[in-house]
Amino acid sequence: MSVQAKYVGTTENNNAKGLLLELTFTGNYGTNGVGDLVNLAPFELSSNPTGVLDPTLSYNNILAEPPENIGVFSEQLGGSYVQLQPNAAPTLTNLGVRVFEPGGVEKVTGVAYTAAELAGNVKLLAFLPLQ
Numbered sequence: 001m002s003v004q005a006k007y008v009g010t011t012e013n014n015n016a017k018g019l020l021l022e023l024t025f026t027g028n029y030g031t032n033g034v035g036d037l038v039n040l041a042p043f044e045l046s047s048n049p050t051g052v053l054d055p056t057l058s059y060n061n062i063l064a065e066p067p068e069n070i071g072v073f074s075e076q077l078g079g080s081y082v083q084l085q086p087n088a089a090p091t092l093t094n095l096g097v098r099v100f101e102p103g104g105v106e107k108v109t110g111v112a113y114t115a116a117e118l119a120g121n122v123k124l125l126a127f128l129p130l131q
Helices: 115-119
Strands: 003-013 016-025 036-038 069-076 081-085 095-100 121-129
Touching: 003 036, 003 121, 016 115, 069 081
Parallel strands: none
Antiparallel strands: 003 016, 016 121, 036 095, 069 121, 081 095
């Protein structure tokens, strides 16, 4: 897995709670057309080691199903940018994050991330209805 998500915090807007997640990249890019899959389920060392890291342990029970309204909040990838690619049958573990080079060409399957992409991050905002 080449994308790791970390829980940053929450925000509220128009009766919806927003979860702010920070993505960082490592290794090589996933599959062209699909991207790298990000795992939005909570981190558990033994059963879900690629899940969302949360130093405050606030995230663990917030997100129980895939969010319907999720988008890119900010990108700092040295000119590269991302596009979210929801799966046809969404789960918490199969949201695709496609990475595009400056100029609009998607990264090639298996190619290494650039230094700027490795040093940068992407923040996602996922809105959930208030309970």
